[in-house]
Amino acid sequence: DAGVIQSPRHEVTEMGQEVTLRCKPISGHDYLFWYRQTMMRGLELLIYFNNNVPIDDSGMPEDRFSAKMPNASFSTLKIQPSEPRDSAVYFCASITAGGLYNEQFFGPGTRLTVL
Amino acid sequence: GDSVTQMEGPVTLSEEAFLTINCTYTATGYPSLFWYVQYPGEGLQLLLKATKADDKGSNKGFEATYRKETTSFHLEKGSVQVSDSAVYFCALKKSQAGTALIFGKGTTLSVSS
Numbered sequence: 001d002a003g004v005i006q007s008p009r010h011e012v013t014e015m016g017q018e019v020t021l022r023c024k025p026i027s028g029h030d031y032l033f034w035y036r037q038t039m040m041r042g043l044e045l046l047i048y049f050n051n052n053v054p055i056d057d058s059g060m061p062e063d064r065f066s067a068k069m070p071n072a073s074f075s076t077l078k079i080q081p082s083e084p085r086d087s088a089v090y091f092c093a094s095i096t097a098g099g100l101y102n103e104q105f106f107g108p109g110t111r112l113t114v115l
Numbered sequence: 116g117d118s119v120t121q122m123e124g125p126v127t128l129s130e131e132a133f134l135t136i137n138c139t140y141t142a143t144g145y146p147s148l149f150w151y152v153q154y155p156g157e158g159l160q161l162l163l164k165a166t167k168a169d170d171k172g173s174n175k176g177f178e179a180t181y182r183k184e185t186t187s188f189h190l191e192k193g194s195v196q197v198s199d200s201a202v203y204f205c206a207l208k209k210s211q212a213g214t215a216l217i218f219g220k221g222t223t224l225s226v227s228s
Contacts, residue, residue: 004158021124033215033216042218042220042221043159043204043218043220043221045215047214048215051162056215088133090180091158091159093159101163103164104161104216106151106159106160107158108156108158109157109158
């Protein structure tokens with residue numbers, strides 16, 4: 001299995017631009033999570049999906065952030081407009097509901113820099 | 116709310132030294148506990164886990180014991196290697212399937228030869 005795939009690996013953009021981050025979970029996994037990692041706040045959950053349906057988006061920082069999962073093999077996290085404080089590493093992770101204590105598998109992350 | 120507290124880093128050790136990274140948690144019920152490791156430029160990988168009190172998780176020479184009485188899950192290794200240099204995250208997860216992990220802030224370990 002290829003694991004969780006994220007693209008792009010690095011993104012540099014200017015303030016005010018729209019940014020779209022992409023994630024392909026492991027095939028057969030029922031849950032997909034988006035996390036953000038910063039030096040100040042560490043790893044924070046932004047949103048997660050179960051069977052393509054958003055379950056908890058309470059971690060999404062503000063309306064500039066949106067996430068979708070149109071099918072079981074693809075999810076996007078969009079920031080519009082982007083701001084310098086959005087600079088962070090964004091991770092996608094997936095898990096199967098088949099076991100209560102299963103490991104969450106993480107993608108390699110997208111390093112976003114907003115100038 | 117539920118939370119995880121890790122010792123502040125960075126931790127700097129010489130090769131073959133003993134490692135301890137402290138982790139304590141606050142949670143209702145009976146969470147599962149995890150240690151994840153992040154090597155430079157990579158995503159997080161599960162290092163070990165424990166799902167109930169007194170369980171010991173172990174992997175690659177690392178160990179951690181789930182201590183409910185002290186709400187702790189300290190990570191230990193008897194002899195670290197340069198290749199262990201990474202960021203280590205303690206995390207908890209409630210028992211319901213599919214709930215998100217709650218992470219500590221991470222502890223950076225640097226091992227020199």
